[in-house]
Amino acid sequence: MNPATLPRLRLASILFALSLQPAVADDVAKLHALFDSAWQRDLQENPVTASDYGDLRYNDQWGDNSIAAREKSDARDRQVLADLAAIPRASLPPAEQLNYDLFEREYRARTAAFAFKPYQYAITQRDGVQSLNEVTEFIPLQSAKHYEDWIARLNGIGTVIDQTIDLLRAGIREKRTQPRVIMDRIPGQFALHLVAKPEDSPFWAPFRQFPDSVTPADQQRLAAAGRQAIEKNVLPAYRRFNEFFTKEYLPASRQSVGIWDTPRGAQYYQNRIEYYTTTKLTADEIHALGLKEVARIRAQMEEIIRQVKFQGTFAEFLNFLRTDSQFYYKSSEELLQAYQALTRRIDPELVKLFGKLPRTPYGVRPIPMTSAPNTTTAYYQPPALDGTRAGYYYVNLYKPEVRPKYEMEVLSVHEAVPGHHLQIALATELGELPMFRRNARFTAYIEGWGLYSESLGEALGLYQDPYSKFGQLTYEMWRAVRLVVDTGLHHKRWTRQQAIDYFEANAAKTEADIVNEIDRYIVTPGQALAYKIGELKIKELRARAQERLGERFDIRKFHDTVLGSGAVPLDVLEKSIDAWIAGESGAAKAAAR
Numbered sequence: 140m141n142p143a144t145l146p147r148l149r150l151a152s153i154l155f156a157l158s159l160q161p162a163v164a165d166d167v168a169k170l171h172a173l174f175d176s177a178w179q180r181d182l183q184e185n186p187v188t189a190s191d192y193g194d195l196r197y198n199d200q201w202g203d204n205s206i207a208a209r210e211k212s213d214a215r216d217r218q219v220l221a222d223l224a225a226i227p228r229a230s231l232p233p234a235e236q237l238n239y240d241l242f243e244r245e246y247r248a249r250t251a252a253f254a255f256k257p258y259q260y261a262i263t264q265r266d267g268v269q270s271l272n273e274v275t276e277f278i279p280l281q282s283a284k285h286y287e288d289w290i291a292r293l294n295g296i297g298t299v300i301d302q303t304i305d306l307l308r309a310g311i312r313e314k315r316t317q318p319r320v321i322m323d324r325i326p327g328q329f330a331l332h333l334v335a336k337p338e339d340s341p342f343w344a345p346f347r348q349f350p351d352s353v354t355p356a357d358q359q360r361l362a363a364a365g366r367q368a369i370e371k372n373v374l375p376a377y378r379r380f381n382e383f384f385t386k387e388y389l390p391a392s393r394q395s396v397g398i399w400d401t402p403r404g405a406q407y408y409q410n411r412i413e414y415y416t417t418t419k420l421t422a423d424e425i426h427a428l429g430l431k432e433v434a435r436i437r438a439q440m441e442e443i444i445r446q447v448k449f450q451g452t453f454a455e456f457l458n459f460l461r462t463d464s465q466f467y468y469k470s471s472e473e474l475l476q477a478y479q480a481l482t483r484r485i486d487p488e489l490v491k492l493f494g495k496l497p498r499t500p501y502g503v504r505p506i507p508m509t510s511a512p513n514t515t516t517a518y519y520q521p522p523a524l525d526g527t528r529a530g531y532y533y534v535n536l537y538k539p540e541v542r543p544k545y546e547m548e549v550l551s552v553h554e555a556v557p558g559h560h561l562q563i564a565l566a567t568e569l570g571e572l573p574m575f576r577r578n579a580r581f582t583a584y585i586e587g588w589g590l591y592s593e594s595l596g597e598a599l600g601l602y603q604d605p606y607s608k609f610g611q612l613t614y615e616m617w618r619a620v621r622l623v624v625d626t627g628l629h630h631k632r633w634t635r636q637q638a639i640d641y642f643e644a645n646a647a648k649t650e651a652d653i654v655n656e657i658d659r660y661i662v663t664p665g666q667a668l669a670y671k672i673g674e675l676k677i678k679e680l681r682a683r684a685q686e687r688l689g690e691r692f693d694i695r696k697f698h699d700t701v702l703g704s705g706a707v708p709l710d711v712l713e714k715s716i717d718a719w720i721a722g723e724s725g726a727a728k729a730a731a732r
Contacts, residue, residue, distance in 0.1 A: 549607070562706075
């Protein structure tokens with residue numbers, strides 16, 4: 140089923156339920172019509188996102204990334220807020236009031252961020268025009284039409300490149316550039332695109348082997364068209380960008396690393412804090428919380444060091460974990476197979492902790508080598524909304540000698556199940572909710588759930604080895620360290636090396652991972668704060684429920700309630716859990732009478 144048809148089917152059932160209240164039904168219809176039109180506009184403006192969702196109507200397009208298009212989109216966002224304000228919230232049923240509030244919150248966040256011109260930071264070491272070829276990781280390539288769409292995108296890359304150059308030039312003029320130390324990574328990434336022959340380009344990969352569903356005659360035709368598109372459009376565009384980047388952008392990149400050293404940088408960082416954490420916490424409050432969490436987790440780590448009878452300092456133990464060959468696989472193939480076997484071991488245990496599991500499956504894939512050297516240890520790719528593509532847990536196989544075994548269990552529960560896949564797949568299957576809610580990206584909730592999931596490992600039969608338990612604590616420490624280094628970099632004006640040194644002193648991550656992580660925090664201010672803030676809130680709510688419900692507390696019901704509304708801001712989650720606790724308490728009292 141096309142995702143575009145789903146909102147209309149859901150709205151019909153809502154209106155039927157409200158058929159005895161015509162005025163209310165009319166307001167609900169207007170609200171959902173606004174949801175639907177805004178959703179469709181987002182898909183049209185962001186064709187790659189639409190493709191990612193499994194909606195292929197714009198599969199031959201990249202979208203307009205010009206400054207003028209960005210400004211038009213912001214104007215439309217403001218009009219959405221005006222249209223929303225015209226709908227009387229007070230007349231709506233409670234569930235629709237929540238939809239109203241979350242929709243308004245999303246659009247206010249968009250317009251607030253736009254004032255800081257984030258589009259001028261149009262390239263990072265993890266994302267940008269250098270990784271456009273990776274779109275083939277999630278688009279279908281099973282028919283001649285799919286290939287024709289891909290070729291159309293290849294022919295449009297010149298426009299994407301030129302628009303990106305315009306955005307970056309605007310950033311140079313207004314002093315919104317990326318740090319030089321981060322941009323020094325980019326030329327190596329672009330080397331993959333600066334080739335003489337189309338067949339050597341990463342964009343040629345889909346043409347190396349066609350599926351049997353494409354006829355031989357079409358294969359020949361499409362390969363010729365693809366070769367021409369790469370030769371005439373793709374390769375010249377990348378040479379053009381490389382010249383601009385090396386001659387103009389790299390010399391203009393700023394020497395500092397914190398966002399404080401940009402126009403209205405302090406205000407922008409607070410905006411990012413509020414966006415990513417869904418709280419009003421300040422940078423100083425978060426920094427202090429991080430220091431407190433680091434100390435707490437450090438004490439638990441020290442206990443494990445005593446347990447394994449290691450003779451040496453904390454720093455020496457971390458060095459032992461980073462350097463001893465027993466903790467590493469020798470090849471990428473062994474590492475991938477170990478990840479696949481691990482996830483199969485976790486899956487059957489989930490019923491112990493969850494009453495409802497997603498129907499959508501997931502798989503394990505390697506991160507493409509075009510980006511693996513400069514990205515994180517793993518990430519999750521959500522499924523298509525129409526069920527035509529599973530979710531995927533992407534693992535980094537670059538340099539297996541720096542990918543420790545003791546991290547694999549904790550990493551897998553975070554990125555796959557019961558972490559991101561379980562949560563996000565369940566959310567996409569909440570057919571009674573509007574599309575914007577089923578795909579909400581409240582980072583503190585999503586990443587908070589991922590980090591909270593790591594604490595469930597022992598209940599799933601994991602962390603039986605003390606080194607794996609230390610790995611779990613390392614990952615929790617990693618997120619606590621983030622609170623310190625992110626605020627250190629962007630608020631307290633730390634240097635990049637200060638952040639690296641603090642990270643190395645407190646967590647058993649390898650040097651390659653630490654550097655990649657710090658550089659990630661530098662280019663996405665505030666995002667790293669969401670994990671610990673969200674996890675601590677979920678743990679706080681669980682403790683509250685256990686205290687108030689006592690023996691009546693059911694972990695499966697608690698988790699189903701946390702996951703039952705999709706991603707929401709932390710204050711909304713707290714109200715939901717408080718209501719559930721009250722309901723469980725009321726049911727118990729009624730049963731006792």
